Amino acid sequence: MQALTIVPSVADSARLADVPEPPIADGPILARMLALGVCGTDRELVSGRYGVAPESQDALVIGHESLARVIEAPDGCGFSSGDHVVGIVRRPDPVPCASCAAGEWDMCRNGLYTERGIKGRHGFAAERIRLEPEFAVRVDPQLGLTAVLVEPASVIAKAWEQIERIGSRAAAWAPQKVLVTGAGPIGLLAAMMSVQRGLETHVFDRTSDGLKPRLVDDLGARYHTGELSSLADLKPDVVIECTGASAVVLEAIELTGPLGITCLAGVSSGGHALNLDVGLLNRTMVLENDVVFGTVNANRRHYENAAASLARADATWRSRLITRRVPLWQWRDALRREPGDVKVVIDFENR
Numbered sequence: 001m002q003a004l005t006i007v008p009s010v011a012d013s014a015r016l017a018d019v020p021e022p023p024i025a026d027g028p029i030l031a032r033m034l035a036l037g038v039c040g041t042d043r044e045l046v047s048g049r050y051g052v053a054p055e056s057q058d059a060l061v062i063g064h065e066s067l068a069r070v071i072e073a074p075d076g077c078g079f080s081s082g083d084h085v086v087g088i089v090r091r092p093d094p095v096p097c098a099s100c101a102a103g104e105w106d107m108c109r110n111g112l113y114t115e116r117g118i119k120g121r122h123g124f125a126a127e128r129i130r131l132e133p134e135f136a137v138r139v140d141p142q143l144g145l146t147a148v149l150v151e152p153a154s155v156i157a158k159a160w161e162q163i164e165r166i167g168s169r170a171a172a173w174a175p176q177k178v179l180v181t182g183a184g185p186i187g188l189l190a191a192m193m194s195v196q197r198g199l200e201t202h203v204f205d206r207t208s209d210g211l212k213p214r215l216v217d218d219l220g221a222r223y224h225t226g227e228l229s230s231l232a233d234l235k236p237d238v239v240i241e242c243t244g245a246s247a248v249v250l251e252a253i254e255l256t257g258p259l260g261i262t263c264l265a266g267v268s269s270g271g272h273a274l275n276l277d278v279g280l281l282n283r284t285m286v287l288e289n290d291v292v293f294g295t296v297n298a299n300r301r302h303y304e305n306a307a308a309s310l311a312r313a314d315a316t317w318r319s320r321l322i323t324r325r326v327p328l329w330q331w332r333d334a335l336r337r338e339p340g341d342v343k344v345v346i347d348f349e350n351r
Contacts, residue, residue, distance in 0.1 A: 003104035003126035004331050004346075005059040011048030016331060017060065019126065026122070026130035029079055035325075036125055036346040037065030039185070041118065046335060052119045063125030063346075064117040065151040067139070069102045071159045077133040084143075086150045086307070088135040090115050090297050097246055106158065106297040115297075127328075127348065137303045140311055145320045145325070148345055153189045153306035154298035156240075159263045160193050161302065163238055166261050166291050173259060175237035176200055181228065181252050182242035183212040184283045185343045186265060188219075188321060190240045193309055195219050202236065204228055210340055211323065231255060244267045253281070258288040265295055266283055325350060 001021060007013040022030070045051045046060050053060040066087045073079040092100030093112030100108050115125015139147045167173040178194040180187045183205035194201040201221035205212055208225045208312030216223040224231060228251045233259035241249055253262050284290065298306070310318055323342045326334040327350040334346050 001127040002328065003061045003122075004063060004328070005125075006045055006048075006051060007058055008045070008051035008053050008060050009048050012046070012276060013048070013333075014046045014062075014331075016329065017059070019092040022122070022126065022130040022253075024129055024130065026136070028077065029073045029085070029131040029133060029134035029136055031085055031129055031131060032071055033066065033068050033129060033348045034084070035125060035145045035148045035348060036063045037151065037185075038344045039152065041067060043335055043337075045118065050118075054120055054122060059115070059126075059253050061122035061126050062117045062170060063123035064115065065148050066124035066129070067145065067147040067150075068124070068129060068131075071128070073133075079133060079138065082145060084141045085115060085131065085136045086139055086147060086303065087129065087131050088137065088298075088300060088303055089113050089117070089151060090122065090299075091135065099106035104299055106299045106302070125328075125331075125346070137300065137307060139307050142315075143307070143310060144319070145322055145345055145347070146310060147307070149185065149189065149310055149318065149321060149343065150303060150306050152185050153193075153310055154302040155265060155296065156186060156190045156193055157305040157309065158298045158302040159190065159240060159265050159295045160197075161305075162293065162295055163240075163261050163263055166293070167238075167259075170259055170289075173252075175236065177236040178202065178238045178240065179204065179231065179234060179236040179252070179255060180240045180242060181205075181222070181248050182266060183207065183216060185321060186243065187240070187242035188212075188215055188342065189309075190242060190265070191216060191219055191221050192313055194238075194320075195221055195242075196309060196312060199238075202231070202234060204231065205260060211320065211342060215317065215320060215342070228252070228255070235260075237261070239263070240265055253292055254284070256288075258290075258292055260288065260290045262290070262292045263295060264292065267296070287293075327351060 092105040114120035
């Protein structure tokens, strides 16, 4: 079968290769890939920035935003032939740490976890995959190709879970305004979940026209562009920062009102020096009881909550998030950024 592979830490080593069928050690559920979402992590893997191949192997099959159809599954495992499934990315560490032992592998404390398509385990960019039942999530076939959004949406489902837990520290916490910075897939999914919670939702992005503003407007949220500082009077109760841009991160932290919660969901590249009045930031956070936290990855309940949120979204709206569908043999086109892209998907059924 064919799979998209890289040699980890070797730039531009990606190729479409003939690889063996997935081993039974990967899980008893055999599934045929339908679609694979492409994100910045995949581009960084291809550029050689990171990635770890399975033990004793040189190459890594990449891909972590999956949608597959079950071909065969053992009796009693909870899955049947024809089911649409999404694979969970992270696996708990073998020790395990206290978090992994409790099923909270997204909170692994010793870093010994593995991740499909990223660290120590082959990913989903292959014609056929295997999954363990406990790391497979059944999704509604009516989601269609938009089920590839379950993985990125799971990160935001986790973010909202943590925001609401932190907010509950104050008995009278009743958020009204939410600001999302960044209108990429993560930011749009964050806005979607905010609107589903009945909150006044604002989205900031550098893009001034095109699909992104329309998607935000059609959610019932408000789109902003220009300078983030222009939103100084907004005083949102919650900020979800999805760009990872250093300057935006810093400004976003300063925007919240009292009891404000800032969730950092975008990963910065580093190497960008900024002037920061640490004393003023500390004073503001202490006197206003503010919280800033980071979040990444997700566990099973977050995947399930993400699938439910996507199912509640307007079908036409969520389908518009997928802006390009590319066949596997044109994988280079999928990794290339184009103007107007939101989510690019490798369509395994497009021959």
